[in-house]
Amino acid sequence: MVRLQEIIRASKGDIHVGEWRRGNVPRADFPIAKKAYGIGRSYEWRVVRFEALGVQCRVLVVLNMPREKYEAILGAMADARLRILCSYEYHAAEPGWHCHVACGEVTRVPLGFMRGPWVRRIPKAKSTHKRLDFDISDQESATRFAIDVYKIKTRGSLL
Numbered sequence: 001m002v003r004l005q006e007i008i009r010a011s012k013g014d015i016h017v018g019e020w021r022r023g024n025v026p027r028a029d030f031p032i033a034k035k036a037y038g039i040g041r042s043y044e045w046r047v048v049r050f051e052a053l054g055v056q057c058r059v060l061v062v063l064n065m066p067r068e069k070y071e072a073i074l075g076a077m078a079d080a081r082l083r084i085l086c087s088y089e090y091h092a093a094e095p096g097w098h099c100h101v102a103c104g105e106v107t108r109v110p111l112g113f114m115r116g117p118w119v120r121r122i123p124k125a126k127s128t129h130k131r132l133d134f135d136i137s138d139q140e141s142a143t144r145f146a147i148d149v150y151k152i153k154t155r156g157s158l159l
Contacts, residue, residue, distance in 0.1 A: 004085045017046065032081065032113070045063070046139075046143065058077065059152070063139065068136075070136050083102070083106060084114050085101070100119050102119055
């Protein structure tokens with residue numbers, strides 16, 4: 001039984017950081033839908049791939065600097081699709097940094113869906129948020145944030 005917390009704490013291997021791109025995210029890069037994941041041309045994105053505890057994972061890093069919009073969406077591969085485990089986010093229109101987390105065993109998270117009744121928002125929307133500032137200044141800091149949040153590094157890694 002593997003849980004999100006265990007994947008985050010585990011040592012990572014086979015780490016690959018993709019290039020920054022714009023527009024829709026092809027299904028081959030981040031397979032959550034039948035077609036491309038539509039985010040629009042004003043958004044930049046990249047995919048970070050890694051393995052942890054025998055699970056192939058992908059993180060979609062989405063950035064729109066003018067709108068102060070950021071997402072680092074962690075998914076676990078299964079049957080050529082992703083189980084979305086966590087989305088760490090910032091939207092200028094909402095009160096600070098928060099995440100949407102799939103609780104429980106990874107294999108119980110449905111394939112190919114971003115949200116559903118199995119997902120919890122932390123902190124709750126009307127709760128006090130500890131981090132209110134955007135603090136993302138460019139592509140490098142956006143990538144670094146995702147790598148730090150999900151602890152995507154091996155022992156002795158320079159990532």
